[in-house]
Structures are given as structure tokens and as C-alpha cells.
Amino acid sequence: MTNPAVDWSPADHPEAIAVSEIQWWERAAELALLRMHDSDDHRISWFSSRQIDARQLILALRQLLAAVPLVDGRLQELGLDQALNALRQAKQEYERALPGLTEVRNALMHFEAWALGAGHGPQKRCVAGGAPAREVASKFWGFAYDPAIETISLGPYTISVDAVAGAVARLADAVYAAARTVDRRNAVDLGADAKNALRAEGVSTDEVPSFPRLIVRSDNRLWLSLILDGHDEEAEHRALADRVVRALHAANIRLICPELPNERDVAGPLARGGALFCKRAPR
Incomplete structure (x- = not known):
């Protein structure tokens, strides 16, 4: 069992x-x-x-x-x-x-x-x-x-x-x-895992205009946001956000919206330009 x-x-x-x-x-x-x-x-x-x-x-x-x-x-x-x-x-x-x-x-x-x-x-x-x-x-x-x-x-x-x-x-x-110090190291390691997961799914973290941005802030959390091209359609922003969420979910990385911590559709806030923090999901 x-x-x-x-x-x-x-x-x-x-x-x-x-x-x-x-x-x-x-x-x-x-x-x-x-x-x-x-x-x-x-x-x-x-x-x-x-x-x-x-x-x-x-x-x-x-x-x-x-x-x-x-x-x-x-x-x-x-x-x-x-x-x-x-x-x-x-x-x-x-x-x-x-x-x-x-x-x-x-x-x-x-x-x-x-x-x-x-x-x-x-x-x-x-x-x-x-x-x-x-x-x-x-x-x-x-x-x-x-x-x-x-x-x-x-x-x-x-x-x-x-x-x-x-x-x-x-x-x-x-x-x-x-x-x-431990928190910051954990966040840095999580960032590396997140980048690898995104790249494995064909989502670049290094190119503009539309790409995920990962940064460890002063709170020692890893934050993710999308740098969105204003010329893209809303549907394209949502499609990119969905790909990001799926890729991270497959790597047991969860995205949390600070304003709506219990929100299940985290791709929505992400597609609208919101910053979400990452945490490892229980295995």
C-alpha cells in the first residue's frame, strides 16, 4: 500500500x-x-x-x-x-x-x-x-x-x-x-531544475520577447513571471502559460499565486503578467 x-x-x-x-x-x-x-x-x-x-x-x-x-x-x-x-x-x-x-x-x-x-x-x-x-x-x-x-x-x-x-x-x-542561507540555496537549486524542465518541453528561458523569467528574490523564494510581448494575442499568452505550468508540474514543481494561494488555474494569473512563486510538490 x-x-x-x-x-x-x-x-x-x-x-x-x-x-x-x-x-x-x-x-x-x-x-x-x-x-x-x-x-x-x-x-x-x-x-x-x-x-x-x-x-x-x-x-x-x-x-x-x-x-x-x-x-x-x-x-x-x-x-x-x-x-x-x-x-x-x-x-x-x-x-x-x-x-x-x-x-x-x-x-x-x-x-x-x-x-x-x-x-x-x-x-x-x-x-x-x-x-x-x-x-x-x-x-x-x-x-x-x-x-x-x-x-x-x-x-x-x-x-x-x-x-x-x-x-x-x-x-x-x-x-x-x-x-x-539554506533557503537561498534551495531556491537556486529549484531554479536550475525549473529551467531544465522548461527546456525539456521546448520552452526557452533565455530569449525575448516572450519567455519565462526566473529570479530568487530577497525573500529567498524562486519567483516566475512571463515577459510578454505586447503584440501577442491574449490567447498566445495563455498558451505559453499553460505550457509552463504543464512542464513544471511534470517536474513536481508547483506554482503558487500569492494573491490567490488556493487558486488552481495558476496559468491565468501567469498569462496576465503576474509573478508566482515556485515550490517543490510532495512526491
Whole structure:
């Protein structure tokens, strides 16, 4: 049995998911910071709301890093080495600005293991080196936010809260820039496939007066329009548009009219001089 094609899947564009998710977690970190700098919320009994928000901040900060591999993988696949190096450098700078972030997050997330000295990473290395698990548990414990000096600490790790906003903004910008690089490369590759499909059907992309024009715009989408000869009849414009649509459809390339995204007769707007953007159709 053949599975039906779906119009969209997050697996198609992991770089877009990376941008979306990092923006959510960036805002989560921003909200936690704002709350940490307020007075304790007295609707919470017996516990400091700022300590709670500090924990949430750590989780949000570590989640930002989870977006990086999604873009990193696409950059590797496409051979975009310069953008890949820039992204990895941004990740390293983020981790240097927030030392011990992953370990602090792990201690919070896996407290059932870290409380016993049975955590992975530094705890496991200490135990393997002969340290008693009870001693190791004590060494990597004691999460606290100190509003007087603006630090979050756990065991040997200390993170400056003042460094958070800048580090988050720089990493988010780096992920966004990397994703745009991927988008542009995808659009360029799509343009090459579209040209080949049109030429295979005898539709020239290089001659005037009537020919398809393909261009990657600043939005990193591939746009197609027809350069129409004013002397041609409307029927000739429509015939050319129909040929273009058929050729691209055969190559699994779909044309989308931005004003009428659900329009099925895309040859009509194309024949009237409209610009449509291209996307790969699900196979």
C-alpha cells in the first residue's frame, strides 16, 4: 500500500523548524528574565517564584541549542561550509558565555540520577575515577539564583544572568542567518531544475520577447513571471502559460499565486503578467 503524499511536513524544511522553535525559546527565556527581575509572586506559597523562573530559564536556554543541529545538518548536506563554520562558531561562543549550561540543565532534568551521583557526563567521570557516588552527588548539587549578584549556580558551575540576553540574541541571529542561507540555496537549486524542465518541453528561458523569467528574490523564494510581448494575442499568452505550468508540474514543481494561494488555474494569473512563486510538490 502506498502512503498518500502530504502537502507539508516538518521533515521537509528542518531549517524552518529551527528558526520557529528558537524564536519560541528565545521568548521563553526573555519572559523568565523579566519575572526574575520582578519581586517574588506571592501567589506561590512557600517557594520563591524567582527561583522557579531561574529553573525555567535554564531549560529555555538549553533548548535554544537544540535548534542548531537542524540547520547544521542541512548546511552539511548542501556543502555550505562558510555558513556552517559561522553557525558552529556562534554555538561555541554561546556555550562559552553560559558555562556549564548543559550540565545544569541535565541536573535539573535528571535529578533522580544526579541526586545519587549516578548522572552522566561529569558525575559519571568522577565515579569512574574512583570518587564515591555520595560525594559526587554533593559536588554537583545546590541549584540557586542569587538576585544580589545576578548569578545562577549549581555545584561548580556559575552562569552570569547579565550575559544571557546578549548570548541568546547572537545565537538566534546565527540560526536565522544560516537558515536563510539554506533557503537561498534551495531556491537556486529549484531554479536550475525549473529551467531544465522548461527546456525539456521546448520552452526557452533565455530569449525575448516572450519567455519565462526566473529570479530568487530577497525573500529567498524562486519567483516566475512571463515577459510578454505586447503584440501577442491574449490567447498566445495563455498558451505559453499553460505550457509552463504543464512542464513544471511534470517536474513536481508547483506554482503558487500569492494573491490567490488556493487558486488552481495558476496559468491565468501567469498569462496576465503576474509573478508566482515556485515550490517543490510532495512526491
